[in-house]
Amino acid sequence: MMALNMSIVLSKPKWHLKWQFDRLIDAAIDAGIVIFVAAGNNGPQKNTITYPGSHPRVITINAIDDNNTPQFNDNTEWNSSSRGRKKVFSAPGVEIRAASGMEDGKPVYTIMSGTSMATPFMTGLGELILQEYARLSRANKIPRDTIAAEFIQFMFEKYSYDHPHIPNQWEGPGVPQAHLILANMEAELLRFTALLN
Numbered sequence: 308m309m310a311l312n313m314s315i316v317l318s319k320p321k322w323h324l325k326w327q328f329d330r331l332i333d334a335a336i337d338a339g340i341v342i343f344v345a346a347g348n349n350g351p352q353k354n355t356i357t358y359p360g361s362h363p364r365v366i367t368i369n370a371i372d373d374n375n376t377p378q379f380n381d382n383t384e385w386n387s388s389s390r391g392r393k394k395v396f397s398a399p400g401v402e403i404r405a406a407s408g409m410e411d412g413k414p415v416y417t418i419m420s421g422t423s424m425a426t427p428f429m430t431g432l433g434e435l436i437l438q439e440y441a442r443l444s445r446a447n448k449i450p451r452d453t454i455a456a457e458f459i460q461f462m463f464e465k466y467s468y469d470h471p472h473i474p475n476q477w478e479g480p481g482v483p484q485a486h487l488i489l490a491n492m493e494a495e496l497l498r499f500t501a502l503l504n
Contacts (some may be wrong), residue, residue, distance in 0.1 A: 308341070308437045308440070309340055309437065310341050310342075310343060310430050310434040310437055310443060311335065311341070311430070311433075311499070312425075312426055312427055313342060313343065313344045313345070313359060313365070314345040314422075314426055315345075315359070316347060316357040316358070317357070317358045318330050322446060325358060325418070328359055328362075330404060332359060332362055332364065332365065332461075332499065333364065333401075336364050336442060336456060339457055340368065341357075341366065341456045342365040342432050343365070343366045343368055343414075343426050343429050343433055344359050344360040344362070344365045344366070344367055344369055345357075345421070345423045345425070346369045346388060346391070346395055346422045346428065347360055347388075347389035347422060347451075348370075348388065348389065348421045348422055349387070349389045350387050350388045350422075351386050352390065353390045353391070354388065354390065354392065354446075355389040355390055356389045356391030356393055357389060359448070360391075360393075361391060361393060362424075363393075364456070365399055366396065366429065366433070366456070366459065366460060367393055367394075367395040367396070367399070368396055368422060368425050368426040368428075369385075369388040369389070369395045369396070369422055369425065369490060370396065370397070370400025370401060370459055371383065371384060371385055371388075371397045371399060371400065371401070371425070371482065372384070372399070372400075372401035373399040373401070374479070377404070378470045378477045379482065380395065382499065384421065385400055386419075387421070388400075388422055394464075396429060396455045396463050396467065396482070396483055397425065397430035397482050398425035398426070398429050398482060398483075399425060399428060400420060400422055400423075400424040400425030400426075401420045402418050402419075402420055403419055403420065403424040404416050404417075405417060405424060429463075429483065432483060432485050432488070433459055434464065435485070436458075436489070436492070437455060439489060439492050440455055440459075440492070442498065443492060443496050444496075447493075447496070447497060447500075454469040454499070454500070455479045458496065458499055461495075461499060462483070462488045463483040463488075465467060465495070466483060466484050466487040466488045466491065467481035467482055467484065468481045468482045468484055
């Protein structure tokens, strides 16, 4: 099991390749890889989530502006985040310090905004969940690979912060809360697997 970050867009001139991407994505997910994909930066118009973010089996991420504070109550939507008919989750994606290369043997950083800046936050949280999921699965004799993606989606939905200033038609359940997810994993995993039996 592993989490995979994807920040790519399949543009319309290459749309003939979509079936190959579909096969690759489905094969990866069937092999236990949980895929997190940037929604795209074509907002604020509706129905602008780009492919592969629109694929039904991936976890799609939008960007919010955290206004450089640790509080959640001042988060605002990032206007360019793509919207669509799909449940998406949100993470900080505005004015993120990111590596942009090397110069004279030293890393160079830049400030960037976009859903591709937000997605790695959720991919990292997904990897933490998978590590704990693997440990709990061994301890409780739960099949490891078969429900990991569904369980992450369930936990993201249940333990997300709802934004007071962001319209919910595009941002989905909100920002997943890592501390609550990790604190409640064992009890929720046992409940979740019991519902499937």
